[in-house]
Amino acid sequence: xxxxxxxxxxxxxxxxxxxxxxxxxxxxxxxxxxxxxxxxxxxxxxxxxxxxxxxxxxxxxxxxxxxxxxxxxxxxxxxxxxxxxxxxxxxxxxxxxxxxxxxxxxxxxxxxxxxxxxxxxxxxxxxxxxxxxxxxxxxxxxxxxxxxxxxxxxxxxxxxxxxxxxxxxxxxxxxxxxxxxxxxxxxxxxxxxxxxxxxxxxxxxxxxxxxxxxxxxxxxxxxxxxxxxxxxxxxxxxxxxxxxxxxxxxxxxxxxxxxxxxxxxxxxxxxxxxxxxxxxxxxxxxxxxxxxxxxxxxxxxxxxxxxxxxxxxxxxxxxxxxxxxxxxxxxxxxxxxx
Numbered sequence: 001x002x003x004x005x006x007x008x009x010x011x012x013x014x015x016x017x018x019x020x021x022x023x024x025x026x027x028x029x030x031x032x033x034x035x036x037x038x039x040x041x042x043x044x045x046x047x048x049x050x051x052x053x054x055x056x057x058x059x060x061x062x063x064x065x066x067x068x069x070x071x072x073x074x075x076x077x078x079x080x081x082x083x084x085x086x087x088x089x090x091x092x093x094x095x096x097x098x099x100x101x102x103x104x105x106x107x108x109x110x111x112x113x114x115x116x117x118x119x120x121x122x123x124x125x126x127x128x129x130x131x132x133x134x135x136x137x138x139x140x141x142x143x144x145x146x147x148x149x150x151x152x153x154x155x156x157x158x159x160x161x162x163x164x165x166x167x168x169x170x171x172x173x174x175x176x177x178x179x180x181x182x183x184x185x186x187x188x189x190x191x192x193x194x195x196x197x198x199x200x201x202x203x204x205x206x207x208x209x210x211x212x213x214x215x216x217x218x219x220x221x222x223x224x225x226x227x228x229x230x231x232x233x234x235x236x237x238x239x240x241x242x243x244x245x246x247x248x249x250x251x252x253x254x255x256x257x258x259x260x261x262x263x264x265x266x267x268x269x270x271x272x273x274x275x276x277x278x279x280x281x282x283x284x285x286x287x288x289x290x291x292x293x294x295x296x297x298x299x300x301x302x303x304x305x306x307x308x309x310x311x312x313x314x315x316x317x318x319x320x321x322x323x324x325x326x327x328x329x330x331x332x333x334x335x336x337x338x
């Protein structure tokens with residue numbers, strides 16, 4: 001009864017550290033609306049940051065591959081979570097059945113990236129025999145260290161140039177299966193040299209290209225066998241989609257090139273708590289049975305600016321860049337071209 005891994009799906013993606021544990025039975029007893037309202041604010045930095053994280057690394061140069069050229073890359077990204085996203089203001093009046101012990105109107109409580117200290121609240125629930133009952137519940141704390149305030153992602157990525165100045169791109173995280181969780185991602189994109197058909201483009205000192213790319217990430221965590229709370233088919237799912245629109249300008253040197261980019265990212269995340277949950281009161285009687293209690297959808301959008309460099313030695317290349325956005329990020333790519 002004392003284990004509840006809230007938003008474990010997102011944490012499977014962003015960290016190997018376990019989140020603070022909590023009693024799902026008690027939280028759901030406060031009502032689905034209160035549980036969802038808390039979860040929306042608690043996981044917001046993870047879900048928003050993931051949209052930015054999976055949008056990174058789509059380009060490593062403003063120059064285009066030669067026609068019929070092929071490049072395969074291993075791309076690693078790290079998004080940084082600001083301190084102002086490690087907590088959120090929880091207003092007691094926004095909740096029907098949850099209040100603070102000292103009846104404070106509001107307090108700052110940790111998000112998923114906050115400290116590990118939990119806040120104790122008083123929860124009111126309806127017992128079928130004894131009527132309204134109050135219990136004290138510890139809200140989940142965060143993962144609790146500055147080193148964990150990162151959202152890392154990594155992809156295998158390939159680019160092919162079927163036409164002059166055009167690169168078709170694809171990326172993949174093969175499906176990873178754990179004992180009770182799974183994760184996979186894919187993406188497709190295109191990078192077009194915007195000067196490729198202009199006469200005399202070879203004498204221009206810079207390359208200019210446009211990038212449009214889509215990425216999808218899915219993860220599932222099945223915790224039915226953990227017996228956290230009575231019920232069936234209990235799982236959490238995470239579905240993240242992102243679209244990237246980017247204008248890239250860079251040098252056209254043979255060995256080392258520098259590039260800068262201005263772009264826009266938009267996306268959605270859907271987090272769901274699925275299955276059947278039997279809520280048990282203090283007298284061990286089942287007071288309620290809830291099906292598919294939580295569905296959280298977030299929309300994210302914002303501008304981003306990237307500065308980077310690419311070093312190419314024969315068929316081998318390496319690039320690094322930094323992106324300024326709502327969630328800043330650093331990317332490193334190792335590229336092999338043919």
